[in-house]
Amino acid sequence: MIAAGDYEFLQQFLKQRSGLNLSQEKQYLIESRLAPVARKVGLAGVEQLVARLRTAPSGAVADAVVEAMTTNESSFFRDKTPFETFVSFVVPSLIDRRGSRRIRVWCAAASTGQEPYSLAMTLKENAHLLPGVTVEILATDLAGHVLERARAGLYSAFEVQRGLPIQYLLKYFEQKGDQWQIRPEIRAMVQFRQFNLLQSFAGLGTFDIIFCRNVLIYFDIPTKADVLSRMAKVLAPDGYLVLGAAETVMGISDAFRSASGRPGLYVANRLAEATA
Incomplete structure (x- = not known):
């Protein structure tokens, strides 16, 4: 469980950098999304990652944290x-x-x-x-x-099956191995x-x-x-x-x-x- 002070710091950091309003109920997201970032930059865990952000609130590590916490849910023709x-x-x-x-x-x-x-x-x-x-x-x-x-x-088979009409897949995509790529035009x-x-x-x-x-x-x-x-x-x-x-x-x-x-x-x- 992330310490209260660290969570409050992340709330302010993310709001200032991205506008993200991280509620108290979202603490479960921290470990799942930021632990991989910590490992990638050679840190032992989220606590050390927050300590790094406190001393260096900008730069590559800070950008990686913001991107990891940003929701990137999307699909073709969402809501039609x-x-x-x-x-x-x-x-x-x-x-x-x-x-x-x-x-x-x-x-x-x-x-x-x-x-x-x-x-x-x-x-x-x-x-x-x-x-x-x-x-x-x-x-x-x-x-x-x-x-x-x-x-x-480039999109996976799962991604092109979410909302994309089959005729569009055949007309506007090319299969690349197990993925599908939108045509150049x-x-x-x-x-x-x-x-x-x-x-x-x-x-x-x-x-x-x-x-x-x-x-x-x-x-x-x-x-x-x-x-x-x-x-x-x-x-x-x-x-x-x-x-x-x-x-x-x-x-x-x-x-x-x-x-x-x-x-x-x-x-x-x-x-x-x-x-x-």
């Missing part, structure tokens, strides 16, 4: 509805209003890449409905090791970049659509409100924010409001922003 809404409503509505056929998308918690690749495959499948449309997909994540996997586009549609949501968004540019699904649930309310406020500033005035099925802006931020009653879809609340 956001991908259907993306191609049937969001992209067409942006094009109709603007006339421009260039769309920029940010997947803000891309993990091992299933979400941005699902968007890319959705666009490929529906290219006939969106003639001449150019979509740029930027996919970011805090954890460098999961982005390496995402860039390679799909990988080329996504740009991956390591990025911490606690950092300034200023260097990212402006986006027409932001997917930030199933990551805010790990933050406390002030951190959620801060991230949402900054996302509103990098979202185009007529753009859309997509949150996870269990997430909401209600009671957290007035930077966004629900879009046409569509679950998980939001638009920037410019009136609230202008009067804040």
Whole structure:
């Protein structure tokens, strides 16, 4: 059992570095996730790892601890509805209003890449409905090791069986031994970049659509409100924010409001922003 003082230190360390709000009930995660990190860097256990972090709160060891404690659960076409809404409503509505056929998308918690690749495959499948449309997909994540996997586009049989239609597997993947790799033309549609949501968004540019699904649930309310406020500033005035099925802006931020009653879809609340 980790000492109370060490756990409190880890809570503060992880919140400052990643926004992760580690509750008292999550102590069981510490040993399972951080003991392998300790062994990898030649330390006897979690207690010594915490001692190292106290003296060196930045650097490779600190990065490894943050990445180990970050949840990287993902699957292809997770929840389905956001991908259907993306191609049937969001992209067409942006094009109709603007006339421009260039769309920029940010997947803000891309993990091992299933979400941005699902968007890319959705666009490929529906290219006939969106003639001449150019979509740029930027996919970011805090954890460098999961982005390496995402860039390679290599997935196990178990991973491609989670939510991926069989016709997509046959059409957009190539078998590599006991794994499946996304074809180059799909990988080329996504740009991956390591990025911490606690950092300034200023260097990212402006986006027409932001997917930030199933990551805010790990933050406390002030951190959620801060991230949402900054996302509103990098979202185009007529753009859309997509949150996870269990997430909401209600009671957290007035930077966004629900879009046409569509679950998980939001638009920037410019009136609230202008009067804040």
